[in-house]
Amino acid sequence: MPKLGSCNVFLRATFGIDPGAEIGRQLGELATQVQVMRGQEVQTDPADTTLVFLASGATKLGAQASRERHQIVAFHFGGDIFTVPAVSMHRYMLIGLCESTLTTFPARQFYDRAASNPWIMRALLERSQTALFRCRDKAVNLGQKSAGERVAGFLLAMWERLDASEGPSPMIDLPMSRGDIGESLGLKIETVSRQFTKLREAGIIDTHGRSGVSLLDLPRLAEQAGYYDRNTVPPRPEWVERKPELVP
Amino acid sequence: MPKLGSCNVFLRATFGIDPGAEIGRQLGELATQVQVMRGQEVQTDPADTTLVFLASGATKLGAQASRERHQIVAFHFGGDIFTVPAVSMHRYMLIGLCESTLTTFPARQFYDRAASNPWIMRALLERSQTALFRCRDKAVNLGQKSAGERVAGFLLAMWERLDASEGPSPMIDLPMSRGDIGESLGLKIETVSRQFTKLREAGIIDTHGRSGVSLLDLPRLAEQAGYYDRNTVPPRPEWVERKPELVP
DNA sequence: CGCAGATTTGATCGTCCTCAATTTATGTGG
DNA sequence: CCACATAAATTGAGGACGATCAAATCTGCG
Structure with a gap:
């Protein structure tokens, strides 16, 4: 080599x-x-x-x-x-x-x-x-997002970027600590922990030790993340006027 | 043409x-x-x-x-x-x-x-x-920043990017509304307004109509923005170990 | 098994949001 | 040029969410 x-x-x-x-x-x-x-x-x-x-x-x-x-x-x-x-x-x-x-x-x-x-x-x-x-x-x-939405969105992002085990409830291995997650999301470590607990109690995720996370219910996790359903047309706010003018 | x-x-x-x-x-x-x-x-x-x-x-x-x-x-x-x-x-x-x-x-x-x-x-x-x-x-x-720091930092950024009148207390003409500023800083319009009021009462800025802002005291504005003094060495957090290893 | 550090849980506090009421700015028509 | 209409900005009171402080528990490792 x-x-x-x-x-x-x-x-x-x-x-x-x-x-x-x-x-x-x-x-x-x-x-x-x-x-x-x-x-x-x-x-x-x-x-x-x-x-x-x-x-x-x-x-x-x-x-x-x-x-x-x-x-x-x-x-x-x-x-x-x-x-x-x-x-x-x-x-x-x-x-x-x-x-x-x-x-x-x-x-x-x-x-x-x-x-x-x-x-x-x-x-x-x-x-x-x-x-x-x-x-x-x-x-x-x-x-714009609340603590719960940020944590849910974070888990989804990690699921997409890390190698997750296959199956209906994939499991990921987070290489970062709760503190790192907090510093990434603009939240304190205690808040991150509380959101993990909420998701666990709701049956949306499960945790194994410090780094293991099972995503038991991806649809509901996406819902918690507060994104639009990507299959629906994103609504347009009514305060935006739509009259683009092409210069002749 | x-x-x-x-x-x-x-x-x-x-x-x-x-x-x-x-x-x-x-x-x-x-x-x-x-x-x-x-x-x-x-x-x-x-x-x-x-x-x-x-x-x-x-x-x-x-x-x-x-x-x-x-x-x-x-x-x-x-x-x-x-x-x-x-x-x-x-x-x-x-x-x-x-x-x-x-x-x-x-x-x-x-x-x-x-x-x-x-x-x-x-x-x-x-x-x-x-x-x-x-x-x-x-x-x-x-x-990471509070409402006050964000608004002060915003004014400094606009001062750098917009044409400001010369002199010790430059004046800028903001092309965006308070609502736009709020949406940019992740704050509500009322919070932005309150921060403007605080800065005005502290004698750091003055406002003229909806868009005019005089920056009466730039050093103090920078202080409010919560940046490090760029002339001082940024301290290194003690939790970071410093032993980069070059591979032979 | 025991220890240090990470995480979780609980109680309280502060900042910013929400809702509501004024006040002020801008630009339009008299 | 001024009065008025409308939207923007300001101010106030109360509430919610996340931060802070403190303590207990769990994990991973020697």
């Missing part, structure tokens, strides 16, 4: 480029292989955006709002590609949820070298937009 | 390409010129992401969490480039805050045609990341 194994996997799987190719070599030069354990921070450049490929494991990207307040902005799992912003309004930290292997690149230099390759740029753009759309959904949840 | 004037301005100003060039012509074919008045919705494709260039005016991008709950995810001003996502978890709507002129493109097709041009792809990627970083900051605010 070559020493930049993880990077090569990344380049091949994500962009379909041969690591032996010139562009692969050039990008590989920028790579830093990092391994972190649970709770450890991945060092990123405070002055520039860092591009990260998470080969295996799971991480959380958190921001410090002030000394005692932290917001988890995103969770990442094996295969994810994302960026850690430079310090600006808030300070961001990338921290392992479990033992994780990742490859980091200085974003600016990576883009400079990859610019000539349409495939890579296209892939990066789409990934960036995925992250943006997910973040916007998070903003909607944080701004 | 050619009929795609706004589009040409967009292509030249943003990507530095000559609209007469082949690529300019190809992209111009995809453009739709739209003009909206205050409160009108810009029609976007529910099935695909729409790329939007806002030539002049101001808009809000809102999401419906449910019939009675809306979250404004971003405000845009003249010169901004952004995307309106297809319907997924939530339904997004782009609405004019005042009379606005904009050019829309089907994102997928635009990317297909622009892929061969590294400059354009690079510019799109950077804009997308800017939007992502701004959205993450919004998530931090929504998840």
